[in-house]
Amino acid sequence: MTEAVRIDKWLWAARFYKTRNLAAQAVTGGKVHLNGVRVKPARPVKPGDEIKVNRAGFEYAVTVTALAERRGSAKVAESLYVESEESQRKRADLAASHKLASATAPHPVRKPDKKARRQLRDLKW
Numbered sequence: 266m267t268e269a270v271r272i273d274k275w276l277w278a279a280r281f282y283k284t285r286n287l288a289a290q291a292v293t294g295g296k297v298h299l300n301g302v303r304v305k306p307a308r309p310v311k312p313g314d315e316i317k318v319n320r321a322g323f324e325y326a327v328t329v330t331a332l333a334e335r336r337g338s339a340k341v342a343e344s345l346y347v348e349s350e351e352s353q354r355k356r357a358d359l360a361a362s363h364k365l366a367s368a369t370a371p372h373p374v375r376k377p378d379k380k381a382r383r384q385l386r387d388l389k390w
Contacts, residue, residue, distance in 0.1 A: 269309030270332045272299060272316075278333040280342040281318050281325070296320065316346075323359060326352035 266366060270278075273289040275298065282288040289306040291297055298317045310316070310329055318325040328345040336342075377385060 268332075268352065269311050270334055271306060272297065272304060272308045272310050274334055275329070275332065275345070277317075278336045278342065279327075279345045280336070280339060281320060291318070291320070323355070323356050324352065330377040336390045 273285055273292055276282055276288040276291070277285040282291060288297075292304060292306045292308075292309065295303050296319045297304070299310065300315055301317075308337045312329050312331060312333065316325075316327050318327070318331060326349045328349070330347055331345045333341065333345055
């Protein structure tokens with residue numbers, strides 16, 4: 266087994282991102298921090314490193330437990346890291362607040378007609 270793996274490969278193998286390209290874009294865009302530092306996609310990851318991943322508004326704080334260069338099953342991906350309890354609690358609270366907000370948001374009574382769709386489109390742009 267290898268001693269270190271590129272962070273973009275590891276994020277892809279751990280199933281945080283669907284493709285390695287998306288993982289590399291997230292790392293370059295500052296959505297991923299390794300040991301509290303913003304890094305580049307080629308930075309090596311070792312067991313024991315702490316990674317913070319901000320994906321779709323949810324933040325994951327994980328500790329690397331194993332390395333993988335290839336993407337495997339979901340069971341294998343789960344064994345590559347351990348998520349902190351605080352991170353799990355924060356994500357659960359945030360998900361609950363999103364669910365509550367969407368439940369209380371006003372919904373249209375019916376599907377908008379052609380004129381209403383044009384007005385909505387004009388509002389967006």
